[in-house]
Amino acid sequence: MPSELSPNFRDYMQRGMDLRHSFSPPLLDLIDAAGRAVTRSLAMGGRVYFFGNGGSAADAQHLAAELSGRFKTERRPLPGLALTTDSSAVTAIANDYGYESVFERQLRAFAQPCDIAIGISTSGNSPNVVRGLEAAGEMGLATMAWTAQAGGRCAEIADIAIRVPSTSTELVQEIHAAIGHYICHRVDDVFTDRADSIPVLREVTGKAVSMSELLALREFWREAGVRMVWTNGCFDLLHAGHLQSLQYAREAGDVLVVGLNTDASIATLKGPSRPINRQENRVSVLAGLDAVSYVVLMDELDPCSTLDQLRPDFHCKGADYRDVPDAKIPEKAIVERHGGKVIYAPLAAGLSTTAIAEQLAEGQCSSV
Numbered sequence: 258m259p260s261e262l263s264p265n266f267r268d269y270m271q272r273g274m275d276l277r278h279s280f281s282p283p284l285l286d287l288i289d290a291a292g293r294a295v296t297r298s299l300a301m302g303g304r305v306y307f308f309g310n311g312g313s314a315a316d317a318q319h320l321a322a323e324l325s326g327r328f329k330t331e332r333r334p335l336p337g338l339a340l341t342t343d344s345s346a347v348t349a350i351a352n353d354y355g356y357e358s359v360f361e362r363q364l365r366a367f368a369q370p371c372d373i374a375i376g377i378s379t380s381g382n383s384p385n386v387v388r389g390l391e392a393a394g395e396m397g398l399a400t401m402a403w404t405a406q407a408g409g410r411c412a413e414i415a416d417i418a419i420r421v422p423s424t425s426t427e428l429v430q431e432i433h434a435a436i437g438h439y440i441c442h443r444v445d446d447v448f449t450d451r452a453d454s455i456p457v458l459r460e461v462t463g464k465a466v467s468m469s470e471l472l473a474l475r476e477f478w479r480e481a482g483v484r485m486v487w488t489n490g491c492f493d494l495l496h497a498g499h500l501q502s503l504q505y506a507r508e509a510g511d512v513l514v515v516g517l518n519t520d521a522s523i524a525t526l527k528g529p530s531r532p533i534n535r536q537e538n539r540v541s542v543l544a545g546l547d548a549v550s551y552v553v554l555m556d557e558l559d560p561c562s563t564l565d566q567l568r569p570d571f572h573c574k575g576a577d578y579r580d581v582p583d584a585k586i587p588e589k590a591i592v593e594r595h596g597g598k599v600i601y602a603p604l605a606a607g608l609s610t611t612a613i614a615e616q617l618a619e620g621q622c623s624s625v
């Protein structure tokens with residue numbers, strides 16, 4: 258460091274460097290989890306709300322603008338919003354309901370459960386930030402608090418609490434901005450609108466998704482030119498034939514989504530003695546396969562309405578459907594109407610869940 262710097266400034270810079278070096282692996286993991294949580298919300302069609310007071314209000318605006326504008330790479334605009342910027346809303350709510358309501362009331366006006374709320378407070382106890390996080394949690398949003406070491410009430414109530422290990426307000430604020438920039442890097446990695454960002458995205462979303470999350474992902478894939486393959490079934494007793502057809506389906510496009518029949522729909526389709534494995538176990542087994550990109554539970558007896566919404570590029574059926582009349586594959590016309598194609602996976606001879614289940618029931622234990 259140049260010698261003409263004042264001792265105070267030297268000390269300040271040194272404390273900043275020491276603070277960065279003091280980050281423990283669990284804290285770094287938590288910051289990474291924050292990046293994944295924000296990316297997940299954005300990929301699922303959610304918004305990111307930032308709020309705080311004073312310097313933290315500036316951080317909120319700064320980071321929201323990195324999302325709606327640009328960070329480092331060219332990508333689509335993303336919905337980051339600071340709840341500190343609408344002076345009419347802030348002053349009216351403060352005037353009419355009290356300053357502690359300024360973030361809460363805006364969240365109650367705009368937020369949806371797929372969104373994420375980030376409250377920034379060095380004390381961790383500013384009432385308006387606490388109230389904002391409480392309201393967001395009540396509304397089902399993911400919540401995050403960025404605080405100093407003590408954490409305060411904000412850290413107690415947030416899903417993810419990042420306590421910067423310092424009591425110095427200004428140093429803590431600088432780290433908050435750095436955390437925000439790290440998150441922006443993470444977001445840029447996924448929203449490059451290129452197919453090779455898909456594995457990064459799946460790492461943050463996990464494989465088991467709800468139908469509404471899948472619909473948001475589908476929009477994302479469409480814009481990124483990612484080809485989606487769909488297949489559906491019960492996948493009750495997984496056998497080699499399933500693996501082969503899933504592999505075939507996966508190779509037809511960029512992501513393979515498996516629509517997995519719920520327990521209730523299988524009982525309706527195949528009788529009350531099925532399924533053998535409950536849906537949460539069937540989801541886990543499928544999610545463990547490399548070929549499967551995403552799993553979504555499906556309650557309908559046929560996938561027509563689901564495919565009408567998802568509009569997959571490919572819909573994979575078993576080869577035994579190749580020569581049946583179109584009327585037996587009612588979803589075929591729907592897929593084709595949206596520009597998709599039905600493909601047929603070769604069948605592995607002699608392998609079927611029903612045959613295995615029947616053999617077991619009859620006490621025949623010959624290998625299939």
Ligand SMILES: O=C(CO)[C@@H](O)[C@H](O)[C@H](O)[C@H](O)COP(=O)(O)O
Binds near residue numbers: 313383427
């Ligand atoms: O920027 C600074 C101090 O560096 C100040 O403006 C500071 O943000 C304000 O005093 C805030 O009101 C502090 O609120 P909080 O961080 O405790 O929630």
Ligand SMILES: [Zn+2]
Binds near residue numbers: 312427430
């Ligand atoms: Zn400041």
